């Protein structure tokens with residue numbers, strides 16, 4: 001029987017009872033009704049993944065670690081929660097990290113690997129330059145290894161930590177299967193070419209997401225992740241001062257918003273073009289005997305960076321509400337790519353729908369995050385369980 005077939009059947013048989021894992025304490029979607037479930041066919045992209053699918057005999061299931069590490073999901077949850085209490089910025093960082101992992105060769109923790117001779121890591125590729133959260137995953141993984149050595153994959157840790165982050169930020173809970181395994185390589189070139197750019201126009205965005213199996217509705221809902229976290233000025237400064245080489249601003253921008261962004265980003269323009277400081281190196285974290293509190297201290301200093309705009313810029317507490325979509329309708333998208341969602345008929349319809357219906361947004365976002373979290377996964381006997389997420393075991 002085909003593996004995808006089994007996955008699909010499991011998906012439907014489990015939707016009525018086990019929509020969340022055994023020790024979960026959350027409500028699922030706001031009104032406890034289930035969104036239509038997508039078919040989680042493993043992405044059938046050429047090469048590695050095709051081989052992966054035909055060779056794989058395993059598949060994802062709910063509560064995969066029930067026998068081998070029953071406390072795994074609880075450890076991830078409490079670890080993310082305790083770090084979040086000290087550093088709320090880790091939540092958006094972990095969400096973005098999951099997107100950047102899953103979008104490139106699937107959710108296989110390939111983005112976490114450090115470069116070694118002969119393998120250039122995804123994390124060093126230009127679109128990942130400002131990616132954060134590696135050190136948070138290191139901490140979570142240390143705790144997992146302490147409880148259940150060599151059992152829980154980094155790939156599962158990434159998607160589960162992202163889900164926790166979404167809940168902590170006011171977004172929806174969604175059920176996640178586990179049993180992902182870690183890749184033995186990282187794909188820097190794919191990351192460079194496959195991750196979308198903040199300057200992409202609508203047709204590129206649609207093409208890019210549809211190449212991973214997402215339709216326009218799903219794409220618009222996923223971009224709703226941009227209602228949390230921060231965006232550094234360097235990613236949109238061209239829109240403020242020199243849009244498309246015009247020496248002027250992007251004409252689609254609301255003028256009051258333009259002045260606001262200019263006032264926040266009008267520092268030394270050259271400095272906005274320099275790379276953003278990186279997060280902690282593995283040697284600073286893993287191989288030291290830092291106490292958890294000093295790790296947190298270091299995390300905080302690694303997160304202090306260049307001028308940036310909070311995405312809930314009208315004030316804290318609006319994450320995962322309707323503000324992001326309402327702003328787009330007012331010409332107040334921060335990134336060009338965000339604003340482009342209002343440039344197409346269908347995408348604009350979804351922007352309007354989410355702008356006025358937070359439950360619909362939460363349902364669609366949760367459902368699409370489930371789909372994202374199942375992209376191109378490696379299951380046994382493919383891949384491995386890394387002990388240190390930064391290194392192949």
Ligand code: HEM
Pocket residue numbers: 089092093095096099130131132196197198199200205222223225226228229230231232233235308335337
């Ligand atoms: C067209 C697609 C996308 C593009 C071009 C894009 C680009 C960006 C850029 C340039 C930033 C600012 C990074 C910084 O200032 O350091 C950002 C932040 C962020 N992105 Fe996206 N993104 C896209 C889609 C997504 C998706 C699908 C998700 C999640 C499902 C996501 C989650 C986030 C989050 C949470 C942040 C804030 C990170 C933080 O505060 O640490 N993005 N994105």
